[in-house]
Amino acid sequence: MDVNRTVPFVDWDSAPFWEKLKEGKFMLMECSECHHVFFPARIICPECWSSALVWREASGNGVIYSFTTVEAGATAAFELLTPYTIALITLEEGCRVFGMLRHGAERTPAIGAQVRCDFEIDSNSGFVFPVFGLV
Amino acid sequence: MPSKDVAIIGVGQSNFVRGYEGSIKELAFEAFREAMQNAKITQKDVDASIFCSAPEYDKQRSPAGVMAEYMGLIPQPTFYLESVCSSSSMGVKVAYSMIKAGLHDLVVVLGFQKMSEITSAESQERMGRGADIQWESPFGTMMPGYYALYAQAYMAANGLTLDDLMNVRIKSGTYGQINERAVYQRGVTEADFDPANEKARMWGPVASPLRVGDCCANADGSSCIILAGADRAKALCDKPVWVMGIGAASASVNMVGRPDFAKGMQGPHIASAEAYKMAGITAADIDVAEVHDCFTIAEIMAYEGLGFAPIGDGKQLIREKATYKEGRIPVNVDGGLLSKGHPVGATGGSQIRTIVLQLRGEAGPMQVKDPEIGLVHNVGGVGLYSNVTILGR
Ligand SMILES: [Zn+2]
Numbered sequence: 044m045d046v047n048r049t050v051p052f053v054d055w056d057s058a059p060f061w062e063k064l065k066e067g068k069f070m071l072m073e074c075s076e077c078h079h080v081f082f083p084a085r086i087i088c089p090e091c092w093s094s095a096l097v098w099r100e101a102s103g104n105g106v107i108y109s110f111t112t113v114e115a116g117a118t119a120a121f122e123l124l125t126p127y128t129i130a131l132i133t134l135e136e137g138c139r140v141f142g143m144l145r146h147g148a149e150r151t152p153a154i155g156a157q158v159r160c161d162f163e164i165d166s167n168s169g170f171v172f173p174v175f176g177l178v
Numbered sequence: 179m180p181s182k183d184v185a186i187i188g189v190g191q192s193n194f195v196r197g198y199e200g201s202i203k204e205l206a207f208e209a210f211r212e213a214m215q216n217a218k219i220t221q222k223d224v225d226a227s228i229f230c231s232a233p234e235y236d237k238q239r240s241p242a243g244v245m246a247e248y249m250g251l252i253p254q255p256t257f258y259l260e261s262v263c264s265s266s267s268m269g270v271k272v273a274y275s276m277i278k279a280g281l282h283d284l285v286v287v288l289g290f291q292k293m294s295e296i297t298s299a300e301s302q303e304r305m306g307r308g309a310d311i312q313w314e315s316p317f318g319t320m321m322p323g324y325y326a327l328y329a330q331a332y333m334a335a336n337g338l339t340l341d342d343l344m345n346v347r348i349k350s351g352t353y354g355q356i357n358e359r360a361v362y363q364r365g366v367t368e369a370d371f372d373p374a375n376e377k378a379r380m381w382g383p384v385a386s387p388l389r390v391g392d393c394c395a396n397a398d399g400s401s402c403i404i405l406a407g408a409d410r411a412k413a414l415c416d417k418p419v420w421v422m423g424i425g426a427a428s429a430s431v432n433m434v435g436r437p438d439f440a441k442g443m444q445g446p447h448i449a450s451a452e453a454y455k456m457a458g459i460t461a462a463d464i465d466v467a468e469v470h471d472c473f474t475i476a477e478i479m480a481y482e483g484l485g486f487a488p489i490g491d492g493k494q495l496i497r498e499k500a501t502y503k504e505g506r507i508p509v510n511v512d513g514g515l516l517s518k519g520h521p522v523g524a525t526g527g528s529q530i531r532t533i534v535l536q537l538r539g540e541a542g543p544m545q546v547k548d549p550e551i552g553l554v555h556n557v558g559g560v561g562l563y564s565n566v567t568i569l570g571r
Contacts, residue, residue, distance in 0.1 A: 051316045082434060083313040109439055111326035113318060114383040115390075118302045121318040129317050131327060131433055139434040141317050154334050172316065 049120040050168045056086045059098055064171040067162045071138055073099040082138040103160035105134040105175070110144055110152050132158055132175055142173045150177055184277045185411035185418035186569065188217025188404035189531040194361045194519040197294045198398035202231075202238060203248040206290040206400045209524070210249050213286070213402035217414060221250040224404075225282035228257045228273055230265035230289040231523030234304035237295055245288065255282070260523075262308060263472065264558030265289060266401055267526030267565040271424050273405045283407045289528075290400040291521035301396075308559060310432040322393050322473065324560040326385035328439050329475040333387060335440030336490040340387060343474040344371045345496050347380070347391045347516055350471065352502070354517020356543040361397040361519030392474040397519025401527025403534075417538045422551070423459070423568035425452030429561050436561075440490075445564030446483025446555055453553075453566040454485075461485030464507060464568075465549035466536045468529035470557040471514040480555050481509070484566070508546045511536075526556035530567060537571050 053061055060083070063070045073080045076093035087094055110130035117125050130144040130152065142160070146152050157178040164171050190212030198205055206229075214220070227249065229242040238244055242258035261268045266289030273285035293301065302320070309315050309324075332338060351366030370378035371391055380391030411418040427448035430436055437444050454460055461484060469480035481492035486507050495501050501509035512518060512532045515525060533552035535541040554567040 049315050049318075051313075052311050054312075057312055083310075083432065109327040109331040111323050111330060111388075112383075112386040113320060113323055114385070116302075116322055116384050116393075117318060117320055118305075119299045120303070121320075124318065127318055129319060129323060129327075141314055141319070141432075141434060143317055154331060170316075 047120055047167060048124070048165050049118065050170050057084055060084050061170065063098070064162055064173060069101045069103055069160050069173050070098045071101050071134070071136055072096050080136055080138060082140050101134050101136050101160070105132040105158055105160070107144070107152055107154050107156045107158060108133045108139055109154060128152060130175060142175045144175045146177050152177060182420045183408055184274050184405055184421045185408065185415065186403055186421065186530070186534050187406050187411050187415040187418055188213040188219070189534045190214070190216055190402040191359055191528050191531050192400045193359050194397040194399035194521060196361060196397060198292055202236060202241070202290055202292045202295065203245060205292055205398060206245055206288055207249065209290070209400035209402035209527070210286070210288055213404050217404045219404070219414065223284055224251055224254060224286050225284045226255045226257070226276065227251045227286045227288065228259055228269040230259045230269040230287065230527070231291050232262045232265060233260055234308065235291055235293055235295055235301060235522065249288070251286065261563040262558035263470070263520065263522050264526050264556045264563045264565045265523045266403070267530065267554065267556035267567055268426070268563070270403055270405065270526070270530060270567060271426065271565065274421050274424060277405060277407050283410050285405050287403045287405065287527060288400065289524040289526060291523040292398045293396040293521060294398055313432055313434070320385065322388050323385040324433065325473040325475055326388045327433060328443070328479065329387050329473070331439035332442060332475065332479065336493065338478060338493045342478065342493045342496055343392050344368065346471065346474040346477050349496065349502060350510060350514050350516035353511045353544055354513030357513045357518060360513045360517045361395055362513070362517045366391065388473060388475070394472050394515040394520045397521045399519065399521035399524045399528070401524040401531055403527050403530050419534045419537050419569050419571065421567065422570045423453035423455070423457030425449035425456065425566045427564045429564070431559065431562055442479035442482050442489065443557070443561035443564070445557070445561050446480060446566065449564040449566040450484045450555070453568050457568045457570070459551065459568070463551050464553045465551050466511070466533065466546045467507060467509045467553040467555065468512070468532050469509055469514070469555040471510055471516050472520055474516065476557070477510065477514070484553065484555055503544070503546050511544050511546060526554070526565065529554045529556055530569070533569050537569060
């Protein structure tokens, strides 16, 4: 399928996140000073303003916070993927993250349902995106 | 008592239409002319102008100067203000501040948007860039999708049903059909939401749980609000409408940073508390309100954000028809965004115009009985910019 999907604007603060996805790792950030764990990535800790931040791999396990299945009105870049489900996931590390949610027609997602992170390459752009699936 | 320092002395609005064929300058002039004639003033009476739109839809860069010249408002100072869908409410706030500060005594706020100026695909793509381009857009987010994420979590927690949302749309249609400026002037019935009904397609899925009928329509349009200091307002105007209270708040653009979705959006709670305090009133004192119903779910959340209902209980207002014209707290009795259409930069000014007409007793078939205090709730982005304006006679 020739999908011209929107790709991320990658810059210094976000590049390691997108790189690690290629290794099948969903990375969060942790502050070495105050131990705040957060997402999305930044280069200064939003809690204590320290620059001593380290990447930390998430377990990939979480629960659905909310979700929606887009059936019409998607941007041109996502039209060919329609219908698709996007979800906000609360990871077990406590961070809430955005991602696509894959589920067959026979399994409807529900708030609070357990999910696990998988990784999917977009052959057009070479980007790997996190994709959550119902456990 | 709140001070009567700044008043609205003139209001105007173009028809909200699909595919306006003139330029943005002509579109804006329609509302400008009506407001100026309404205030019975000419360009030389104006001390400053503020133009409001969402620039991603405009082909013209830095539109304020171009617009000011076209309206005949040079060489007075002009300003450009943007906060997406709440641009013109924020324009009124800035005008109020200028007048209070003694910088300018009579200020024109002109909101405009020609949504059809660029192609629909271009507009979708640019709207997408209003989201967090680093961490949201790559996952296929879109405008109804964001409100759908709220709707899904809110409905699960509070027992709000799809029928409740449908009833918000039906109420909107009740008044849209008597608002000759609305883009959608047809009444809406339950039958329009029936999947067997191929014609209306209000039931058509967009982003679950939201359907076609839950979403407002794009439109081209303009609105104009003229404000003046107390002495000037009293000299020029028989029925000045006073700005009693203003409140505003911002929120995390990225949904991962938002507080509890089940409690709706936080911004309006903060903005309304500030506006009520400034006006020296409570939610119970509001006689008529305009809320930002870009989606049906947004109206229910607004009831709670403004204190018309406790958190989680917004559904009761629509079930009891309390927000109809004859109800306890009439809301969007001009059809709201759902029926009027939503020309982004003009929307807040249009809501303010509706309340001004209500308070003057000039709202025609939409008139509620003898209101003294009205409220406008206008939200930019997905709750990113919240604005509450309280007006009184
Ligand atoms: Zn820290």
